[in-house]
Each structure stands twice: as structure tokens, then as C-alpha cells.
Amino acid sequence: MLANQEQTNPWVEWQQACVMEQFRQFRRISRLPFLAEKMERVKKGVTPSEVVYEERPLKLLHYPTATPPRYKTPLVFVFALVNRPYILDLKVGRSVVSHFVQAGFDTYLIDWGAPSEADRGRTMSDYVNGSLGNVVDFVRDLRGVPRVSVLGYCMGGTLSAIFTALHPEKVKNLMLLAAGIDFATREGLLNLWSDAKYFNVDEFVDAFGNCPAEFLQSSFLLLKPVQNLLEKPINFLENLDNDQFVEDFLTMETWLNDNIAVPGEVFREFVKYLYQQNLLVQGGLPIGRKKVNLRRITCPVMNIMAQEDDLVPCAQSAPFNDLVGSTDRASIVAPAGHIGLAIGSKAQREVWPQVVRWLAARS
Amino acid sequence: MSDASNPSSDQTTAFAKMWTDTCSKLMQAAMTFSPETAPPELLRQIRAGLMQALTHSWEEFLRSPQFLEASKQMMEQAVAFRKMSADLLTKARHATEGATRDDVESLRAALERVESRLADQMEALSTQVSQLAERTGQFAPAPKTAARKRAPAKGPVGKRRRQT
Numbered sequence: 001m002l003a004n005q006e007q008t009n010p011w012v013e014w015q016q017a018c019v020m021e022q023f024r025q026f027r028r029i030s031r032l033p034f035l036a037e038k039m040e041r042v043k044k045g046v047t048p049s050e051v052v053y054e055e056r057p058l059k060l061l062h063y064p065t066a067t068p069p070r071y072k073t074p075l076v077f078v079f080a081l082v083n084r085p086y087i088l089d090l091k092v093g094r095s096v097v098s099h100f101v102q103a104g105f106d107t108y109l110i111d112w113g114a115p116s117e118a119d120r121g122r123t124m125s126d127y128v129n130g131s132l133g134n135v136v137d138f139v140r141d142l143r144g145v146p147r148v149s150v151l152g153y154c155m156g157g158t159l160s161a162i163f164t165a166l167h168p169e170k171v172k173n174l175m176l177l178a179a180g181i182d183f184a185t186r187e188g189l190l191n192l193w194s195d196a197k198y199f200n201v202d203e204f205v206d207a208f209g210n211c212p213a214e215f216l217q218s219s220f221l222l223l224k225p226v227q228n229l230l231e232k233p234i235n236f237l238e239n240l241d242n243d244q245f246v247e248d249f250l251t252m253e254t255w256l257n258d259n260i261a262v263p264g265e266v267f268r269e270f271v272k273y274l275y276q277q278n279l280l281v282q283g284g285l286p287i288g289r290k291k292v293n294l295r296r297i298t299c300p301v302m303n304i305m306a307q308e309d310d311l312v313p314c315a316q317s318a319p320f321n322d323l324v325g326s327t328d329r330a331s332i333v334a335p336a337g338h339i340g341l342a343i344g345s346k347a348q349r350e351v352w353p354q355v356v357r358w359l360a361a362r363s
Numbered sequence: 364m365s366d367a368s369n370p371s372s373d374q375t376t377a378f379a380k381m382w383t384d385t386c387s388k389l390m391q392a393a394m395t396f397s398p399e400t401a402p403p404e405l406l407r408q409i410r411a412g413l414m415q416a417l418t419h420s421w422e423e424f425l426r427s428p429q430f431l432e433a434s435k436q437m438m439e440q441a442v443a444f445r446k447m448s449a450d451l452l453t454k455a456r457h458a459t460e461g462a463t464r465d466d467v468e469s470l471r472a473a474l475e476r477v478e479s480r481l482a483d484q485m486e487a488l489s490t491q492v493s494q495l496a497e498r499t500g501q502f503a504p505a506p507k508t509a510a511r512k513r514a515p516a517k518g519p520v521g522k523r524r525r526q527t
Contacts, residue, residue, distance in 0.1 A: 121471055189425055198435040200442075207445040209464075222425065226418040
């Protein structure tokens with residue numbers, strides 16, 4: 001009888017819940033001293049790699065395999081300039097790179113490295129026609145092939161599209177992952193904040209030189225302030241006693257806080273020509289002494305977008321397929337965010353095997 | 364002078380509105396749950412509702428012209444402060460006969476101009492050579508892009524190999 005009363009009495013239930021919560025809290029707090037040790041164990045990239053080419057501060061990583069590559073055309077990953085590229089090879093079971101390596105592709109990844117103050121004058125042309133061109137030429141020479149496949153992520157996707165438009169003879173297949181192409185949309189907050197009316201990029205670059213990593217980091221945090229500054233820490237505290245959660249959290253946070261500065265001139269050109277003037281889709285983006293015409297891209301293209309992307313909204317990537325001259329065009333819209341598109345479990349399960357099959361059929 | 368013409372007043376009003384909206388949404392979220400729900404689940408639901416309300420309010424605020432204006436002002440102040448500190452450092456370094464960032468920048472700009480002029484001349488020469496070769500039919504035309512490429516020298520292949 002008493003037991004029945006206790007079960008149905010909400011007041012007693014609340015009391016029990018509070019006591020249980022206290023115990024859980026003690027258990028969580030007891031895990032705090034081990035956090036530092038766990039943080040030291042966080043790996044930056046899991047697939048074995050070797051540096052095959054260097055051009056300060058750039059490094060080209062190659063992922064060697066025990067058996068010869070199954071496909072003739074090598075694949076080059078081009079990452080953004082704002083973060084480290086190991087997000088593409090974050091953890092076992094969460095690695096985009098490993099999908100391609102295991103499928104038998106000869107895979108390379110560009111690590112742009114952190115620019116110094118001396119790099120503040122480097123332009124998009126230096127990156128696209130210079131460094132990226134050198135990497136592609138190096139891989140072509142190394143493997144004795146006329147063309148390579150390119151996969152660009154985020155800003156790296158934009159650079160890859162520009163490179164392919166300028167050097168179509170060097171790219172066999174182009175894959176873009178959450179890449180900004182048409183910046184006319186005001187759906188994303190970054191598009192709104194970088195409006196010429198509110199942000200004078202010339203004054204900013206003239207004063208600061210390289211765009212500081214802290215500035216980029218705080219802007220990204222502010223895109224979702226409640227999620228990033230409230231929900232995330234609360235979730236972390238609530239799951240301190242869950243080892244798997246803590247490991248995933250620390251791995252992710254290590255990468256998120258591993259921002260690097262963007263060379264001043266690249267930042268100026270990217271903001272002014274793309275975010276403010278949207279020149280890429282108009283065929284007027286000046287790179288070196290040429291203007292980029294996306295119609296010159298005639299190779300097979302795959303455009304992968306994230307439905308809930310707050311950094312590069314779908315509306316910014318989707319027009320790409322209509323702007324190129326290719327006839328072999330495909331796109332995937334995944335129910336994920338900007339990062340989830342690379343490391344999310346659903347993307348790993350559904351998106352990447354599909355992309356690997358697409359590329360295999362064309363390599 | 365009316366408040367409507369005062370930007371700082373607009374910003375304060377927008378910020379106050381954001382918080383008022385947030386509080387009312389928080390109250391609504393907290394009141395929509397039944398007390399019969401199990402306590403931990405009820406708390407989770409309330410929290411999710413609160414977070415959603417906060418997210419919505421902040422999203423609105425971050426898109427408002429008032430926020431954009433405030434961030435513009437903040438950026439202008441940061442740039443002005445940076446310039447002021449750079450000027451001070453320049454003066455101090457010049458006083459001690461040291462090289463400043465401006466000196467390095469002007470040197471870099473001068474080198475870039477020289478590089479650009481050389482690239483232009485090489486391109487013109489390349490075009491002339493191509494035209495001559497075409498006329499005489501003796502040489503294959505040189506690639507036009509060779510002079511345009513501004514690329515640092517390639518690193519040594521396989522010289523620095525590292526297993527990670």
C-alpha cells in the first residue's frame with residue numbers, strides 16, 4: 001500500500017529524481033581529473049599518411065596502401081584555409097579519407113598550414129594557380145596521369161571550382177562538399193554580416209594583415225550562440241561519465257578550436273569579390289590576369305550539400321550544377337550540418353559510399 | 364530629438380526587445396508541460412523548450428539592423444585601436460632605427476611591382492616568340508601561361524617523408 005502511494009506521489013518522485021541526479025553529479029565530477037589525460041590522447045588524423053610534397057607552409061599528405069591503387073586517377077582533397085584538414089580523417093569510423101583509401105583510390109590531402117605574417121600578401125591566384133596548381137602537377141607527374149580527381153570542402157570547394165575552371169585540362173572529376181558558389185543569398189548569417197554596408201574588409205585587412213584565427217572562431221561561434229555557448233557545455237557536463245561521448249566531444253572540440261589565420265589578401269578577395277560582389281557566378285572573378293568562367297568546367301561534377309548548413313547554406317552551393325558546362329552532373333543533399341556532412345554517422349553510412357561509387361565509375 | 368533618430372537608442376531598444384521576447388518565450392515554454400510527466404523527462408522537455416526559445420530570439424537579434432550597426436561600430440573601433448597601436452609601434456621603432464611593418468610592406472609592394480612588370484615583359488616576349496615561331500614554322504609555340512604563373516619553387520619530391 002505504502003509502495004503504491006510512493007509510486008504515484010509526484011512529490012516523492014521528484015525527491016527520488018533529485019537524489020539520483022545528485023549521485024550522477026558526483027560520478028560526473030569524479031571524472032573531471034581525467035579530462036586532461038584524455039585531451040592529450042586526441043589524435044589529429046587516423047589513417048596512416050606520409051608527406052610527399054612540401055611548399056612552406058603547405059604539406060601534401062599521401063595515404064599509402066599495402067596494395068596498388070585500384071583506380072588509375074588519383075584523388076586530391078582540397079581543404080579550406082580556415083581550419084586544419086584532419087576533420088576529413090577525424091576518427092576511425094568517421095573518416096571521409098578512409099572511405100576512398102579503402103575503396104582503392106590513390107588519395108592525397110592538402111594541408112595548407114598556418115600562414116605567417118609574411119604570407120599576408122598571398123592572393124587567391126597564388127593559392128589556385130600557384131600552390132594548388134603545383135600540387136596537381138606534382139601528383140600528375142608522380143603517377144604519370146594527365147588528370148586528377150579533386151574533392152574540395154567548404155572554402156576548399158570554392159578554390160577547387162575556380163582551379164577547375166582555369167585549368168580544365170588537369171581535372172578529371174570534380175566533387176564539391178558544402179562549397180560556396182553563389183553568394184547572393186542572405187540566408188546565412190555570414191552573408192549578412194559581411195555585407196559591404198556593415199563590413200569594410202579593406203580597412204580590416206589593412207589594419208590587421210592576416211585575418212586573425214580568433215576573429216574567425218568568434219564569428220563561427222556566434223552563428224549559433226545558444227547551441228555553442230549553452231547547450232554544448234551543458235550536454236558535455238551531463239555526459240561526463242560517458243567515455244565515448246567525452247572522447248567524441250574532445251576530438252571535435254580540438255578540431256573546432258584549431259583555427260588558423262587566413263592570409264590577408266585572400267580574405268580581402270574572398271569577402272569582397274565573393275561575399276560582397278558575388279563575381280564568381282557572374283563570370284567576373286579576377287584570378288591573376290584571368291577571369292573565372294565556370295562554364296569552362298566540363299568534367300563530371302558532384303555537388304554535395306548539407307540541408308542544415310549554417311555556414312554555407314544549400315542556396316549558396318546548389319546553383320553550381322547549372323553554372324558549369326558539364327553534362328555529367330550530380331548532387332546530393334544530406335540531412336546534416338556543415339561538419340556533420342563529413343563526420344556525421346548518417347553521412348558516413350549513406351553519403352560517402354554513394355560518392356565513392358560515383359567516383360569509382362569515373363576513375 | 365526623437366529616439367527614432369538615435370542609433371544607440373535603437374540598439375538598446377532592439378536588445379531590450381530581444382530579452383523581453385526571450386523571457387516571454389521562456390515562460391511559454393515552461394508552462395506548456397504537464398506536471399504528470401516523470402521529473403527528469405519533464406525537466407529535459409522544459410530545457411529543450413527554453414533553448415529553442417532562446418535560439419529563436421537570438422537568431423532574430425543577430426539578423427537585426429541594430430545588431431549589424433552595433434557590430435559595424437565595434438569593428439570600426441577595433442580597427443582604429445589597431446591603427447593607433449601600430450602607429451605608436453612604428454614611431455617607437457623608427458626612433459630606435461628599427462625596421463617597421465610599414466617598411467616591410469613597402470618593400471614587399473615594390474617587389475610585387477617588379478615581379479608584375481617582369482611577368483608582363485616575359486608574357487610579351489613569349490607572345491612574340493610564338494608569333495615568330497608560327498611565321499617561320501621552325502619552333503613549336505611556347506605555352507602562353509608559362510610566364511604568368513606566380514608559384515614558389517616545388518619542394519623536393521619524397522625528400523621529407525614522415526609516417527603519421
